[in-house]
Amino acid sequence: MLTLENLSRRFGGTVAVDGLSLRVDRGEIVTLLGPSGCGKTTTLRMIAGFEAPTEGRILLEGRDVTALTPQKRGMGMVFQSYALFPHLDVRQNVEFGLRSRGDRGADAAAAAERALNLVELAGYADRRVQALSGGQQQRVALARALAPEPPVLLLDEPLSNLDAALRERTRDELRTLLKRLGMTAVFVTHDQEEAFALSDRIGVLSRGRLQQAGTPEELYSSPSNAFVAGFLGRANFLPAKVLGMDGGELVCELPGGTRWRARPSGSADPGASADTTALVDSAAGTDVRLMLRPEGLRFGGGAADDEAAGAGLGGRVIDRRFAGAASFYRVQTAAGEVLVQGGPADAAAGEEVRILPTDGTSAAAFPPEDA
Ligand SMILES: Nc1ncnc2c1ncn2[C@@H]1O[C@H](COP(=O)(O)OP(=O)(O)OP(=O)(O)O)[C@@H](O)[C@H]1O
Numbered sequence: 001m002l003t004l005e006n007l008s009r010r011f012g013g014t015v016a017v018d019g020l021s022l023r024v025d026r027g028e029i030v031t032l033l034g035p036s037g038c039g040k041t042t043t044l045r046m047i048a049g050f051e052a053p054t055e056g057r058i059l060l061e062g063r064d065v066t067a068l069t070p071q072k073r074g075m076g077m078v079f080q081s082y083a084l085f086p087h088l089d090v091r092q093n094v095e096f097g098l099r100s101r102g103d104r105g106a107d108a109a110a111a112a113e114r115a116l117n118l119v120e121l122a123g124y125a126d127r128r129v130q131a132l133s134g135g136q137q138q139r140v141a142l143a144r145a146l147a148p149e150p151p152v153l154l155l156d157e158p159l160s161n162l163d164a165a166l167r168e169r170t171r172d173e174l175r176t177l178l179k180r181l182g183m184t185a186v187f188v189t190h191d192q193e194e195a196f197a198l199s200d201r202i203g204v205l206s207r208g209r210l211q212q213a214g215t216p217e218e219l220y221s222s223p224s225n226a227f228v229a230g231f232l233g234r235a236n237f238l239p240a241k242v243l244g245m246d247g248g249e250l251v252c253e254l255p256g257g258t259r260w261r262a263r264p265s266g267s268a269d270p271g272a273s274a275d276t277t278a279l280v281d282s283a284a285g286t287d288v289r290l291m292l293r294p295e296g297l298r299f300g301g302g303a304a305d306d307e308a309a310g311a312g313l314g315g316r317v318i319d320r321r322f323a324g325a326a327s328f329y330r331v332q333t334a335a336g337e338v339l340v341q342g343g344p345a346d347a348a349a350g351e352e353v354r355i356l357p358t359d360g361t362s363a364a365a366f367p368p369e370d371a
């Protein structure tokens with residue numbers, strides 16, 4: 001449906017977007033996720049036609065639209081700032097996109113009303129936009145972008161100005177709405193939780209480069225490099241040395257002598273770039289960094305662990321942080337500080353503990369220099 005082919009955008013010496021290739025299928029919600037300055041807005045502006053790529057092509061339904069104006073591409077865009085017209089009322093704001101496309105009179109009015117109904121603002125058509133809450137303004141911006149029924153909807157951090165509760169509700173409503181309309185959408189955010197909740201697939205960007213694209217589950221369980229692992233959820237990174245291979249997994253040794261099993265990074269992701277799959281062949285003695293998720297760890301010591309007494313990574317609890325459904329324990333070990341997710345009272349500050357992997361989980365191993 002929408003294909004980005006090797007897109008690059010340079011501003012003088014700054015490479016804002018660097019060789020980005022990504023496909024968005026019809027009806028799919030794809031999110032560009034990454035930290036501030038990684039090139040998300042620039043990518044979206046190139047897709048919309050507000051910014052010309054330095055290199056690369058943009059295809060819509062197989063047609064090269066790279067040289068077309070924003071009007072000719074006809075994509076809907078919701079800007080981070082909403083960019084509503086303060087001197088117009090809600091209806092006039094929503095009709096704006098329709099009129100600029102050439103719709104007149106009754107047609108535009110009917111389409112605007114449909115769009116306002118969709119975002120549940122039908123009763124607000126005559127209000128001035130300043131007389132609306134932030135969340136309502138966000139929905140007006142969304143209605144304005146939706147009204148012309150664009151082939152692709154582009155959304156640049158459209159929820160960033162909402163409070164936590166409204167943000168979560170709007171996010172869920174937005175996904176429901178896009179799915180009901182069967183819309184193809186590219187969503188931009190720096191918020192991992194928002195990306196997980198909204199997206200069919202996510203492309204993680206760092207310094208203008210696409211690090212990995214996949215479903216939220218794929219990115220979380222099989223990150224192809226340490227940046228993706230660290231950006232999506234909590235992660236411990238520990239230095240280790242490879243002792244050998246066993247059953248497709250690396251057997252590694254942590255500082256202090258504890259053995260830990262790890263999947264070579266990228267091994268579950270055939271689409272990963274070549275430089276992230278090199279660990280599969282790593283020889284004994286290779287230095288690696290192990291990535292351990294806090295929720296993939298537990299404290300040993302129960303009856304089931306008797307025979308394995310002494311197993312796991314020993315340490316002392318520094319502190320415990322209550323977080324509702326779980327508690328997080330910071331543990332000082334010979335391999336460094338480790339964050340463990342556990343129950344509310346699994347251990348107390350100062351207590352000696354042994355850390356084990358939860359059943360069925362293994363760490364992921366990354367090259368030590370992979371930042
Ligand atoms: N018009 C411009 N002229 C010069 N540099 C630019 C221009 N637009 C963007 N950049 C630079 O390109 C890089 C990417 O910017 P971009 O706005 O795409 O980032 P972003 O991922 O949207 O960040 P944020 O999350 O802060 O919105 C940044 O280093 C930025 O300073």
Ligand SMILES: [Mg+2]
Nearest residue numbers: 040041042156
């Ligand atoms: Mg931006």
